[in-house]
Amino acid sequence: MDNRSYFLEEQRCVKKNGSQEISAHCDEELHFDIPPTAAWGTTEVQLREDLTEERQETLEDTANAFQGRGRVVRNNTHFCALTSCPRILQNKKKGKMGVTFRNSASEGSIFIGKRTVKDGECCGVWDVAGKYSIIMGPQRKWMMFSRFIFMDRLIADSHQYLEVRYRNGKKENKRGPLSMFEDPIVHESIAVMNAVTVDAFEVIVVYSEDEHGNVKRNVVHGPTVFIPDVNQWLHVFRWHGSRGKDLHEKVPGALVFTKLRTIPDQFYYNAEGVRTADDTSLTVKVMVFFQLTNLEVMLNSTHDPIGDFINALLADLMNFGCSYSYEQFVQNAQQLSELDTFPVMCGRASAIGFTIGKVVYRGYAASTQLQNLCESAIKTRTELKLKAEEQEQRERMRDYEVRGAHGRGDAERAEELAKQEHQLAMRAAQHQESLKQAEDAHSKALRQKEQMAQVELAAKVAEEQAHLAYLQGLKDMGVDLTQYLVSKSEKQPDKVLKVVTAPSHFSALPINSVSHIGGLNIHTNV
Template sequence: MKWEVIEEGEKALLYHYNGKVSLKQGPKRLWLVASKLKRLEKFTAHHNEYLAIELLDGYIEHKIGPCSEVFNPLVHLKIRVEKCYCLDTNQAIVTYTKTGKENKSEVNIIKGPGIFMIQPNEWVHKFSWHGEEENSKVKFVANKNKFEVLNCAPDQLYYNVDEVRTSDDALIRIKLMIFYELKDIAKMLNETKDPIADILNCSKADVIAFTARKTYLNFLETCHLLNELTEFPKLVDRSEKIGYEITKVVFRGYFASPKLQALHDSSIKTRTDLKLKFESEIQQQKQLDQNLKNDISRLTTEQELEFQKLLNHLEMNRLKVIDENRINLEEKKSKIEMDTKLKLKDLENLAKKNEQKLEHLEKLNQFNIDLTDYLVTSLSSADKHVKIVKRQDNLSGKNNENSTNIHFHE
């Protein structure tokens, strides 16, 4: 016999001596007589958790947190605290929901962001894909990567295609980096169980097809084409069918066997030496060509200078002749103008003299002076003298007063 105390928020089962069991809830103080008290365990779920409660009658109940539940063995078979699925923006899960009595199920694709709780009639799809080996990023093992939350963000993988044989039987290893992105989850679920395996196999098939039709040297010359998606038709086609998109393929280089690499290095050295000699010879020829061009350019410049000097000399002579002709012309023009002015002045003087003389003669005429006699006497002696005498009247023998006497002097 003893006292037992049940704290507030606690529950306990009280087993009596007669086999009866009763549920006690605190706060409470009990006096135990021929009985046994069993405290019940309390399960608590936080905001990102939920309680999976299995009842004795077979039903299962899920309660989203935050919540709590006391495990009662009279009612409950098991209580578990499970984590909810906390999905980011580029994450998703695939669930299957049991519907009806025919045991059929529906596929649900749930994308983040958000917190998701699985219902009792649901289960989550578990993916099992090829994954990277430990301590190696370029080797993949089947069923290595097991997960439930899909990553829908763009991602990439490193992959080495080993033992690729060229047309001249050279074995090489080709290194790739493949960028991909999940676009259609439903198509991926319907078309493939392991999309990574499909991507690896198709990329390997495209690389083998690219290399098989080329020799080793041709491969070295055209290996940069492996950076183009056009050289990976199978990979691109298969990715579209399984809901993926190949955004880019990067050729990271190649690896050959030591012997083949040694032969290649030797051939590279030989080609490099020949190339250097060839480039040196080309450089010398270019230098000679440049010197010749410089000489030709110098001679051409000198000829142009001489020709320009000659043109300048001719132009100076032409300008000199033009100036001389202009000066002579101006002198002649000035002389003509001067002579013209002198002649005009002489004519003006002569005209003034004639006017004065005419005025003088008019004045003499006013005084009834015989102008003819005056003019005759004023002239110098003449070489020839012509005289016209007045006609006498035959009857009277007198001169006619109206007749005129005219003298001509030459």
């Protein structure tokens, strides 16, 4: 193999042989038109990475068709027959077919050759007689003087559908998941459409036409996934809305949608040109809260509820503005947050199936000159007010200090009086306690004396009872109690001398002396 190589491109072929370059242009079939003087030897063909698979197969078919060296003359144009083409290097990898699926952008003509249709592809072919046939992969077909085009494959998932338009005028919606090839002979177009997902707080309005041409309106409530039939279409709402980031300016038809929300909603609006009684032009800023309550009434009564709200709101604001001067308008601006100020808007909302929940007043804007004058007047009033408040604050501080001094004196006196009252109360309590203690001690002593007297009395009674018992016993024994008592009552001598005559052998014994002292008899030996 020599050092020469050929780089085959879609629009030209460049032969490099040292420093010599020979350029040649290709026709629509990619057969190479090169000068007759070009020398050919054993060559190796390399396909560039950016070539499509169809172009690569065309080159391969050409190399297989022309076996041997020579030229084919057609329309005075020289076509080269490659001497040898042992291999085709696709994407610089041997023997591997591309994994990219071809679509309708892959089309062309085949002089003589074959075409491979991979699994997952579909190709339409017109032969030389104009007859059309379909090749569904995987197949490899030989073709001659044919025109081919690969078909687009359309895929729809479970939340999509295919909108199929046929060349005979029919239309069909096929729900996913599915896939179809777009046949240029049968189909005018196939489009992948998304199903309409309706949330729980949304509704859609669907119109259906029967075979007699009668149209019926239905309301579909969420949550659901809706796929329209061929004879159905959705109602498209076109309301006043905002464009861009400016939410306060409403433009007719700017808000386009098919799903209508039934939950409370709101919109901002700046009402320009509101004139007061003294002909002052103001821009009033409000926010309106509303909610759809009757869909049928709304569909039958209006095509743009927001536009109706805005017109009624302007009417109410004009009536409110012309009732007050500028200063009165500023003073009574809080009334713009009350629903009673907007009877026209509330009445119109009720007539078209809506309710107005609340209106929030967000301020106003005037002309630049008037705004400057108002700001200057506000600044002056604020300065005077601050000075008056400062002076008033000083006076209040002085009054506070005087009241504080009086209050402190009253508090000190009250505290001293409380101390004295507390001391007197403590002394009285101590005196009462001492009296109570003395009284308790005296009562205790009296109780002790009473108890001792009772004990002595009881003892004396017991003694008397015992003595009576003793006397009764003496009486029972025959003793003369009178004599006994008389003898007991006589006074006893203090000393008694008793002489006892003893036998002779006891003559030496001493004489006993008996003394009676305090009722005791004392014997004394003499």
